Amino acid sequence: MHKNPIRVALLGAGERGRHVINYWLRFVHCEVVAVVDPSPAALDKAKQFFGDKAAKAEFTSDLTSWLARADADVVTINSWDNHHAQNAIDCLEAGLNIQVAKPMCQSIEEADRLVAAWRRSGRIGIVDMQIRTCPLIQEAKRLIDEGAVGKVRLVTCLDSVGMGACFYRASRYRRKDQVRSLTLAKGVHFLDICNLFMGDDPVRVFASGGLDHFGGDKPDDLKCRACDERGTCPENGDKALIGGMPFPFPDSLCVFARETNVYDNAIATIDYKGGGRCSYVECQFTPEYQTTYEVIGDRGAIFVRYAMDERLFLEYRPRDSARVERANFYPQGVAHGGGEKSMSLLIEDAIRNNRQVHPDILDGRNAVALCEAIDRSVETRIPVDIPPPPPAEPSAGRGSRERSARAPSAAVGPPSRGAPGMRRA
Numbered sequence: 131m132h133k134n135p136i137r138v139a140l141l142g143a144g145e146r147g148r149h150v151i152n153y154w155l156r157f158v159h160c161e162v163v164a165v166v167d168p169s170p171a172a173l174d175k176a177k178q179f180f181g182d183k184a185a186k187a188e189f190t191s192d193l194t195s196w197l198a199r200a201d202a203d204v205v206t207i208n209s210w211d212n213h214h215a216q217n218a219i220d221c222l223e224a225g226l227n228i229q230v231a232k233p234m235c236q237s238i239e240e241a242d243r244l245v246a247a248w249r250r251s252g253r254i255g256i257v258d259m260q261i262r263t264c265p266l267i268q269e270a271k272r273l274i275d276e277g278a279v280g281k282v283r284l285v286t287c288l289d290s291v292g293m294g295a296c297f298y299r300a301s302r303y304r305r306k307d308q309v310r311s312l313t314l315a316k317g318v319h320f321l322d323i324c325n326l327f328m329g330d331d332p333v334r335v336f337a338s339g340g341l342d343h344f345g346g347d348k349p350d351d352l353k354c355r356a357c358d359e360r361g362t363c364p365e366n367g368d369k370a371l372i373g374g375m376p377f378p379f380p381d382s383l384c385v386f387a388r389e390t391n392v393y394d395n396a397i398a399t400i401d402y403k404g405g406g407r408c409s410y411v412e413c414q415f416t417p418e419y420q421t422t423y424e425v426i427g428d429r430g431a432i433f434v435r436y437a438m439d440e441r442l443f444l445e446y447r448p449r450d451s452a453r454v455e456r457a458n459f460y461p462q463g464v465a466h467g468g469g470e471k472s473m474s475l476l477i478e479d480a481i482r483n484n485r486q487v488h489p490d491i492l493d494g495r496n497a498v499a500l501c502e503a504i505d506r507s508v509e510t511r512i513p514v515d516i517p518p519p520p521p522a523e524p525s526a527g528r529g530s531r532e533r534s535a536r537a538p539s540a541a542v543g544p545p546s547r548g549a550p551g552m553r554r555a
């Protein structure tokens with residue numbers, strides 16, 4: 131390898147941050163130059179986790195002084211959800227390229243501030259919505275862009291979060307003040323892909339949802355192991371199943387705790403600027419852990435099954451024949467359908483060639499905007515309009531790098547070579 135290693139810094143060294151750096155080290159020629167986290171315990175854990183792989187890195191809990199002298203090709207931001215926006219703005223203002231965890235912020239207002247900071251900075255800004263970069267989703271997008279289904283009119287998305295119970299076992303994810311909603315904390319990946327498949331910006335949402343299974347009147351600190359009802363409780367963490375397979379949570383908090391206030395199911399109808407429509411159904415208490423899409427155009431349809439297992443596939447059905455073409459995708463142990471690898475390579479390409487790639491900050495904004503609109507519609511029971519992204523300043527340096535708000539979303543990664551037929555991964 132003749133190229134210089136990419137110098138990567140980690141901001142927020144918790145579970146996800148450690149894994150993101152691990153993917154970088156596995157797939158990209160890089161070196162870790164800094165690990166920054168306000169928690170000394172998190173820094174110690176990261177030091178142990180990386181060992182020799184981060185031998186030259188600075189470990190610091192002082193974000194402000196690190197930012198003043200930061201020297202890295204890219205910072206991967208993996209703090210808590212409600213800190214991402216400010217961390218991202220601070221890094222951009224310090225002249226750093228960023229990869230920011232999903233959801234990139236908590237509201238449209240924050241998203242628009244981040245979009246403005248990104249445009250001002252001229253830096254590369256990528257949102258770690260890596261599922262849209264996996265080979266399955268890229269292939270579906272390639273077929274759509276090549277006109278296989280004609281003009282996309284409808285997208286349906288059934289987001290079956292069989293692992294949903296785990297969020298209700300952890301206090302942070304079950305509280306609105308921490309994550310706003312699980313639509314924003316988790317569904318954001320799949321709503322981003324709705325936007326990608328539709329190739330358009332969402333403008334209006336009507337949604338209905340509720341907290342119908344989890345939550346209740348149990349103490350917030352009650353653990354399954356200390357509970358008198360664990361012998362009969364269907365949600366006993368030790369006996370949890372996902373897709374019928376044992377998936378125990380040894381130290382589980384009670385899913386029926388009083389503080390739980392994020393909704394556990396919702397149905398949303400989404401209107402897009404160009405007239406397309408999408409239906410999104412999210413459920414946190416289904417047996418399955420998978421997300422399926424049906425993308426329907428005026429010339430055909432594509433069914434897509436994404437899941438955390440190794441059985442990812444899509445089926446293309448043209449309207450003018452009984453033909454069904456199926457492609458299977460085998461992520462071969464790389465998480466998120468292989469998206470962790472493609473995301474790492476995508477950022478490497480962006481940094482080495484100094485070019486912005488998708489999912490960019492505007493993609494992140496439109497995904498967050500959709501989630502906020504769903505949340506507000508669930509709360510108010512009325513349709514909610516999504517304001518357009520702020521227009522780019524004519525003088526902003528980024529202009530040429532950024533897609534216009536009207537243009538369809540570009541596919542991720544290098545342009546397709548345009549080979550006909552479907553690709554298998």
Ligand SMILES: NC(=O)c1ccc[n+]([C@@H]2O[C@H](COP(=O)([O-])OP(=O)(O)OC[C@H]3O[C@@H](n4cnc5c(N)ncnc54)[C@H](O)[C@@H]3O)[C@@H](O)[C@H]2O)c1
Pocket residue numbers: 141142143144145146147166167168169172193208209210211213217231232233258259260315466
């Ligand atoms: N893309 C994905 O598939 C995926 C998967 C899991 C988690 N995530 C995202 O990663 C983020 C982190 O999740 P996690 O599970 O690692 O949480 P975590 O609690 O394990 O780690 C978060 C870390 O951020 C640190 N932190 C808190 N405030 C900070 C600040 N202001 N600046 C810097 N660091 C700060 C905390 O001390 C902690 O060490 C979340 O936003 C989550 O949504 C993404």
